[in-house]
Amino acid sequence: MDQLQVAAGGPLYVKLKQAIEDAIKTEILKNGDALPAERDIAQSAGISRVTVRKAIDDLVQDGLLVRRRGSGTFVSKPVPRLQQPLSRLTSFSEDMRRRGMVAGSRWIDRKLYFPTAEETMMLGLSGGARVARLVRLRLADGMPIALERTSLPQDILDEPEAIVESLYETLEARGIRPVRANQRISAVTLADDESALLGVPPGSAALSVQRVAYLETGRVMEVSRALYRSDAYDLTAELSLQT
Template sequence: MSDLFSPDTFSDSGGGPLYVQLHRRIAEAIASGRLKPGDNLPPEREMAAMTGLSRVTVRKGVEALVGSGQLIQKRGSGTFVAPRVERLEQALSLLTSFTEDMARRGRQVESRWIARGLHAPAPEEVMALGLGANDRVARLERVRSSDGVPLAIERASLPASILPDPEGVDRSLYAVLEGRNLRPVRAVQRISAANLAVKDADLLGVPPGVAGLRIERVSYLPSGQVVEFTRSLYRGDAYDFAVELKLAPEAERTST
């Protein structure tokens, strides 16, 4: 590893800022496999001595790699190459549950419950679910993992009339709803970028501030009644969302 941090190839001219050069060198070593998941980098002080760079420069280069999720820092243990996470592609044209998505890929699913119970609805739940002032709402909050890797945080809200016993949901919420003939048949989803806050990043096992995807879903029964309001956070390094686009009918194209 010593040649990786050789001072000979750092240049004050032509290669960009020194911390960027260090960032690039480590990133290339990770991409090529020279640095493997779990490898421990030298401490900041040693890296500065090996490269001839200042500790401030080294810290800035390493922090950029931590922010992008390529390195992880463990207090008292050091800095390590982050484990590789297989990217998953999810079609946006299908209304499926996390459990169904993973089962279709032949992957194991685990849930770590954070909370589930009946509550007085918050204003946004009243609006999204069309609840009255005296109605109750069932909340389910959990971390969804596949093959031991945390991938998403789900925070689902449903009218208590739809889910009166949230403690009874063990694995798939949609399986429970289907058993009661209350499974949604359509949904509206909104996806936005998010930088993960400390609490959510800790739940997903990634550094605070890394990129994530926020997905808000409102699902409907055949009658048009809203059955589910879910706000999820997905790891940005693990998911690609894909949607099929088709050419509009000729009549629509010629009228615009």
């Protein structure tokens, strides 16, 4: 913590707070980095642990740091928040374009597999059928936003490798488009590997959005589960009072 030397004069906790803020702004401390223990900071800066705790408390309140019970204190650099209305059935790429952002994907997997029992039941598959599985990290202007896992019947998507960016746009070019979907939203805690992919501290909260999409015939076209960063994504709904 040589970068966090505290100058003399003025409240020491303010000096330390500013030093940590500067380290975050200049990316000496990056989003998701663990802060050293309070005793180590106190020893390095030559100040008391009470002073260190006061500075960290203020930074936690400001949203620049986050405490994880049993794990420590981590940098949580604020990111732009995105709002997703729940009343529209759209793709991630469409959502990002509507906001003037560039959608991207970092592919983890896209192949044909024999289905699990759950996939067989959810997709209504017959014996011997296979599924296309897509696993990707979704990006907005290069920033990881969501970890998405999608399964589709092989007769709907027989070449998963053909998907470059938007799944829905690729399928629509073939005359396939969902007309409705059911979504289930819940709060979850990310596993360590999921946190690493999304660039957030271990044990971070996320929004889990499970979607079942249907074709006009009523057939299930897709089942998916996306984990959205809770510090960057809000789901909104417009409600009206029926009279």
